Amino acid sequence: xxxxxxxxxxxxxxxxxxxxxxxxxxxxxxxxxxxxxxxxxxxxxxxxxxxxxxxxxxxxxxxxxxxxxxxxxxxxxxxxxxxxxxxxxxxxxxxxxxxxxxxxxxxxxxxxxxxxxxxxxxxxxxxxxxxxxxxxxxxxxxxxxxxxxxxxxxxxxxxxxxxxxxxxxxxxxxxxxxxxxxxxxxxxxxxxxxxxxxxxxxxxxxxxxxxxxxxxxxxxxxxxxxxxxxxxxxxxxxxxxxxxxxxxxxxxxxxxxxxxxxxxxxxxxxxxxxxxxxxxxxxxxxxxxxxxxxxxxxxxxxxxxxxxxxxxxxxxxxxxxxxxxxxxxxxxxxxxxxxxxxxxxxxxxxxxxxxxxxxxxxxxxxxxxxxxxxxxxxxxxxxxxxxxxxxxxxxxxxxxxxxxxxxxxxxxxxxxxxxxxxxxxxxxxxxxxxxxxxxxxxxxxxxxxxxxxxxxxxxxxxxxxxxxxxxxxxxxxxxxxxxxxxxxxxxxxxxxxxxxxxxxxxxxxxxxxxxxxx
Amino acid sequence: xxxxxxxxxxxxxxxxxxxxxxxxxxxxxxxxxxxxxxxxxxxxxxxxxxxxxxxxxxxxxxxxxxxxxxxxxxxxxxxxxxxxxxxxxxxxxxxxxxxxxxxxxxxxxxxxxxxxxxxxxxxxxxxxxxxxxxxxxxxxxxxxxxxxxxxxxxxxxxxxxxxxxxxxxxxxxxxxxxxxxxxxxxxxxxxxxxxxxxxxxxxxxxxxxxxxxxxxxxxxxxxxxxxxxxxxxxxxxxxxxxxxx
Numbered sequence: 001x002x003x004x005x006x007x008x009x010x011x012x013x014x015x016x017x018x019x020x021x022x023x024x025x026x027x028x029x030x031x032x033x034x035x036x037x038x039x040x041x042x043x044x045x046x047x048x049x050x051x052x053x054x055x056x057x058x059x060x061x062x063x064x065x066x067x068x069x070x071x072x073x074x075x076x077x078x079x080x081x082x083x084x085x086x087x088x089x090x091x092x093x094x095x096x097x098x099x100x101x102x103x104x105x106x107x108x109x110x111x112x113x114x115x116x117x118x119x120x121x122x123x124x125x126x127x128x129x130x131x132x133x134x135x136x137x138x139x140x141x142x143x144x145x146x147x148x149x150x151x152x153x154x155x156x157x158x159x160x161x162x163x164x165x166x167x168x169x170x171x172x173x174x175x176x177x178x179x180x181x182x183x184x185x186x187x188x189x190x191x192x193x194x195x196x197x198x199x200x201x202x203x204x205x206x207x208x209x210x211x212x213x214x215x216x217x218x219x220x221x222x223x224x225x226x227x228x229x230x231x232x233x234x235x236x237x238x239x240x241x242x243x244x245x246x247x248x249x250x251x252x253x254x255x256x257x258x259x260x261x262x263x264x265x266x267x268x269x270x271x272x273x274x275x276x277x278x279x280x281x282x283x284x285x286x287x288x289x290x291x292x293x294x295x296x297x298x299x300x301x302x303x304x305x306x307x308x309x310x311x312x313x314x315x316x317x318x319x320x321x322x323x324x325x326x327x328x329x330x331x332x333x334x335x336x337x338x339x340x341x342x343x344x345x346x347x348x349x350x351x352x353x354x355x356x357x358x359x360x361x362x363x364x365x366x367x368x369x370x371x372x373x374x375x376x377x378x379x380x381x382x383x384x385x386x387x388x389x390x391x392x393x394x395x396x397x398x399x400x401x402x403x404x405x406x407x408x409x410x411x412x413x414x415x416x417x418x419x420x421x422x423x424x425x426x427x428x429x430x431x432x433x434x435x436x437x438x439x440x441x442x443x444x445x446x447x448x449x450x451x452x453x454x455x456x457x458x459x460x461x462x463x464x465x466x467x468x469x470x471x472x473x474x475x476x477x478x479x480x481x482x483x484x485x486x487x488x489x490x491x492x493x494x495x496x497x498x499x500x501x502x503x504x505x506x507x508x509x510x511x512x513x514x515x516x517x518x
Numbered sequence: 519x520x521x522x523x524x525x526x527x528x529x530x531x532x533x534x535x536x537x538x539x540x541x542x543x544x545x546x547x548x549x550x551x552x553x554x555x556x557x558x559x560x561x562x563x564x565x566x567x568x569x570x571x572x573x574x575x576x577x578x579x580x581x582x583x584x585x586x587x588x589x590x591x592x593x594x595x596x597x598x599x600x601x602x603x604x605x606x607x608x609x610x611x612x613x614x615x616x617x618x619x620x621x622x623x624x625x626x627x628x629x630x631x632x633x634x635x636x637x638x639x640x641x642x643x644x645x646x647x648x649x650x651x652x653x654x655x656x657x658x659x660x661x662x663x664x665x666x667x668x669x670x671x672x673x674x675x676x677x678x679x680x681x682x683x684x685x686x687x688x689x690x691x692x693x694x695x696x697x698x699x700x701x702x703x704x705x706x707x708x709x710x711x712x713x714x715x716x717x718x719x720x721x722x723x724x725x726x727x728x729x730x731x732x733x734x735x736x737x738x739x740x741x742x743x744x745x746x747x748x749x750x751x752x753x754x755x756x757x758x759x760x761x762x763x
Contacts, residue, residue: 186632
């Protein structure tokens with residue numbers, strides 16, 4: 001069996017450093033909230049829909065509370081208070097706020113007991129729905145069998161949810177295990193979630209609750225026909241991380257892209273906002289049994305995949321540590337890495353083997369998400385198809401959890417129907433051809449693969465220990481991650497972060513924490 | 519026969535052999551195969567042979583075909599627009615700018631409108647550049663201002679005006695439904711309306727952008743896949759110097 005001889009002392013040190021880095025944030029997680037978190041609370045209370053101009057009701061309510069400087073008690077308290085006094089549902093309260101009939105903070109605050117009497121059945125109702133979705137997923141996997149390993153993951157990105165459905169159904173029938181609906185390119189920086197089914201998007205389709213529902217229903221149908229549970233995934237990232245996480249939990253998405261630092265580094269979202277939002281978003285993912293996937297591949301798309309290999313390892317360890325704080329179990333952590341080494345380099349495949357084994361062995365229980373060649377994919381589709389085959393070979397050989405299939409037209413356009421089909425054919429051939437090869441191989445002692453993996457781990461440990469010393473925010477401000485400087489008070493969305501009052505209350509977070517044992 | 523006419527080459531000069539691949543909304547059977555073959559014949563191909571047929575499910579089929587074309591291209595009639603300024607390395611460009619212009623060139627760059635992908639603009643402008651070519655920020659001869667992604671055209675132009683920019687550099691990575699063309703057109707129209715078009719060089723780049731397309735859209739130059747900071751910097755330096763002298 002292929003197995004590295006990793007320096008166990010380094011393994012221990014890497015985890016200690018990561019814990020030190022992420023353990024620094026209880027002041028933020030316990031003392032602050034954000035507009036996105038409060039909108040999530042409203043969605044959990046059952047508020048949905050938008051006004052005539054398309055502005056979502058959760059945004060309208062939170063904007064009113066912010067305007068009246070009342071947000072720091074938490075949105076749940078004010079809405080429950082209005083429900084109690086007026087005898088309305090949460091949705092009706094939101095509608096009255098939208099029509100200008102009601103100013104939440106002008107109502108006198110009822111007794112705590114009365115407010116809790118409104119909130120507690122609402123909390124139970126939504127959380128039992130989410131639990132029932134989790135249970136349904138587990139039952140379907142039990143009926144149809146576990147997901148294959150590596151799972152075949154493909155994207156659809158037409159911009160039109162109905163066209164996406166056609167492509168997703170076709171891919172699922174050909175053997176895809178996971179369908180990812182890629183979001184419209186600008187969505188990560190929208191500070192609201194659009195409402196309803198959408199047919200116009202660029203580079204992808206808007207993540208909306210209705211679109212989630214449409215795709216889930218279509219895949220449930222194919223799952224039943226193919227006798228294989230087809231998983232659905234979308235992004236819980238950007239300025240609406242927890243809101244999208246909760247929509248995914250409600251509509252039974254099975255995986256969600258959720259990286260603790262991606263928004264900060266690659267979308268210039270404020271560091272405090274991102275860490276705060278990911279904390280609650282991941283808690284929702286954990287509660288709903290949703291597998292998260294992280295975006296380490298992004299470190300290699302602009303930097304050299306050999307020189308900066310350690311940044312992937314370091315980010316994986318930080319992502320793991322933050323995920324644990326939100327109650328995510330290792331078997332639900334799809335930590336990311338990527339096959340991005342320049343194919344012109346001699347032994348590029350041997351380097352990739354070493355890096356892939358390092359990830360696999362550092363996180364033995366994680367369904368690691370392995371990303372395909374993109375940087376050196378070109379208009380030469382034949383060459384790209386060949387690189388994708390080598391990537392698929394390695395995914396099976398090293399037992400990765402999820403293989404995000406490369407498309408031979410990666411560098412040209414969002415995949416056409418046939419491109420995706422050829423990618424699945426490629427993966428199925430390689431997975432079958434080398435299925436049990438690993439069991440017959442072992443690494444020579446002191447081989448390059450072993451030495452290289454330990455070298456990357458050593459660099460990651462050195463880096464993490466330095467970050468642990470300086471603090472994560474200080475390191476980001478100095479540009480030590482991804483060579484991009486991100487100051488603590490810079491970036492988008494900082495104005496949506498606020499300090500909580502002593503009597504701030506988020507009933508959903510409290511209940512989830514309790515049940516997750518946090 | 520006109521010696522300038524060329525045809526596709528399989529294994530004999532001018533045999534006209536072409537390899538094709540496409541999908542149709544038909545079933546993967548004799549009927550579907552005939553539909554694919556008829557399509558090729560109607561396109562003017564001879565000897566159309568469907569060599570591969572793959573069921574894509576949901577009523578679609580993928581075809582791989584070989585066919586012969588009798589069409590040829592007269593090479594004496596071909597005209598292409600390419601950026602024809604020589605490419606210099608960073609040191610040479612810096613020296614060129616100081617010799618010919620004697621001042622630094624201000625470039626304001628952005629990935630405009632809905633496009634959130636900074637990879638292109640960063641590769642050209644950021645200090646570290648891409649693939650061992652440093653970005654414009656590293657040059658002494660450039661004052662490079664990278665505004666990042668999703669910058670509205672109005673903001674880019676306002677900044678360029680405020681910085682008294684010599685050059686506007688725009689990247690467009692997302693091209694679905696030709697959104698890049700709409701965005702690039704919008705920018706140039708706004709620039710014209712604001713009277714900025716002739717005051718600055720307008721340069722664009724991206725995976726689906728060619729010099730020819732850029733000229734057609736009203737830009738001074740366009741850079742596609744495989745272009746580096748050295749290409750863009752040399753073009754700007756030489757064009758600016760020509761304009762100044």
